[in-house]
Amino acid sequence: MVIPLRDELVGSTGTALLVLLIAAGFVLFIACANVANLLLIRGSQSRHELAVRAALGASRRQIMRQLTAESLVLCGAGTALGLILSVTGMSALQKLIPASLVNASALSIDGLVLGFTIALSLASCVLFGVLPAWRSSQLDLNEALKLGGRTITGASGRLRGAFVVAQVAVTLTLLTGAGLLVQTLAGLRSVDLGFPSDHILTMATPLSQKTYDTDSKIVSFSDRVVSQALRIPGVRAAGFASDLPFTSIGDTSGFVIEGRAPSPEDRFNDALYREVTAGYLAALGAQPVGGRLLDERDAADAPPAVVINETFARHYWPASNPLGAKLILGKRSDPKTPRLTIVGVIHDVRERGLQLDPKPAMYLPFRQVERPGAAYLLVRTAVDPASIAKNLQRAIWSVDPQQPVRSIRTMEDYARAETAARNRQAQVLTVFSGLALFLAALGLYGVLAYAVAQRRREIGIRRAFGANTLSVAAMVARQGLALTSLGLLLGALLALAGTRAMGSLLAGVKPINPGAIAMAAAILLLSALAAALVPSLAAARVDPAGILRDE
Secondary structure (H helix, E strand, C coil): CCCCHHHHHHCCHHHHHHHHHHHHHHHHHHHHHHHHHHHHHHHHHCHHHHHHHHHCCCCHHHHHHHHHHHHHHHHHHHHHHHHHHHHHCHHHHHCCCCCCCCCHHHCCCCHHHHHHHHHHHHHHHHHHHHHHHHHHCCCCHHHHCCCCCCCCCCHHHHHHHHHHHHHHHHHHHHHHHHHHHHHHHHHHHCCCCCCCCCCEEEEECCCCCCCCCCHHHHHHHHHHHHHHHHCCCCEEEEEEECCCCCCCCCCEEEEEECCCCCCHHHCCEEEEEEEECCCHHHHHCCCEEEECCCCCCCCCCCCCEEEEEHHHHHHHCCCCCCCCCEEECCCCCCCCCCEEEEEEEECCCCCCCCCCCCCCEEEEEHHHCCCCCCCEEEEEECCCHHHHHHHHHHHHHHHCCCCCCEEEEEHHHHHHHHHHHHHHHHHHHHHHHHHHHHHHHHHHHHHHHHHHHHCHHHHHHHHHCCCCHHHHHHHHHHHHHHHHHHHHHHHHHHHHHHHHHHHHHCCCCCCCCHHHHHHHHHHHHHHHHHHHHHHHHHHHCCCHHHHHHHC
């Protein structure tokens, strides 16, 4: 398989970073929409002042320049604070950068990044500051100078509502994406590994081909190390293998089944190929579903044996028992090629990790193969695995003082590493979604609170004509729910399109997921109700006598 080196090193990191960049852009949009709404409200409240300025000779361009300058002041203060937080928070950011990125720990804020963020801030200010300024500068002097112009509706009110609808739509998309990642993470963590991963310590033991140049030397080394390891207090079982679960998605071998002609779809049979010592499968905790595990009976002079996994058995013997069948590896035309007898079937071990489906796998005894691969030592313990690491190293060095030992890890470390990237992505997107939800609720609250303030006269008259507290509160809540419902409708369409781009980040979860959208919509509806509660109660407490007295 030929792929670019960049793809091999980075993998799906590019997609993950793009999703997070889009999420950050969505949060920026929601924040800017809130600021734009505040500027629109401030412009509405300053209509009388702006009308006086216009009446005294100020041009529309001068009024817009004044309002834009006010938004730029906010922009400058926010940009400065953001840069300070970025610099001080760089250490926390390093923990979120995928480990697969080359030189990830050396990343820092440079001139290009600084210039980009400042330019983005200015562009946001211009886009979301000029629009409110332009709207507020549209003045009807006669109407604005009257005292009765209390209720501000029309284009300004519709624009504020449009901002709220857009905020809800974007927030729904973020919540849906975060929900899909959380579902993926939960699904990966619940995957059956095929063995108990607790109390297992592993380490890589790459053998020198110059020192260990014969099969007998390799077998002698593995036997002596296992013997020494079993003497360590707390060690229950030990074994060597050419590959551990999670360490390789490949290392396969072709084969044929003796006495069976390959079918058209199986012209090239291929299975994971693992060489293991007698005690490895028992130490791993592999679960036999038929036959036996490899053990001391599988000596060099014994009939060649092999253990296969359930996927292997299910694919090639769907309606029969594979025990006793023979596999041929290597040069099949050579009559001297060993015929391996299947002596056992084990429950699928997640050799290729959590995200790839199980593949047919075969396990061969060390003593019956050429150049056995004693690449990894695995021990199962009755105590904390990390507590015996030093003793295990000393056991290896008592056999060969020059033997390198590296990658000392527990099996649970390997399992956690499989979900580490998804965990970071889910955490960041959840934080972004929570922030977006808070800002969207705040924006809805602001719009409704201002609407109640502007409609106090109308509400007072309604109360005077007999409207009860509940009906007045429901009137305000309906306004908020109408905006939220429209935002949810648009957001569902945006989420359906947006989550397709997350396909490579998901595992066991469909990108088009109505359940995730429905859950996100329910969260948003509850937040909208909470945001509408205070303005609704404020409307219900309006005193009709006071309003009529003012009139």
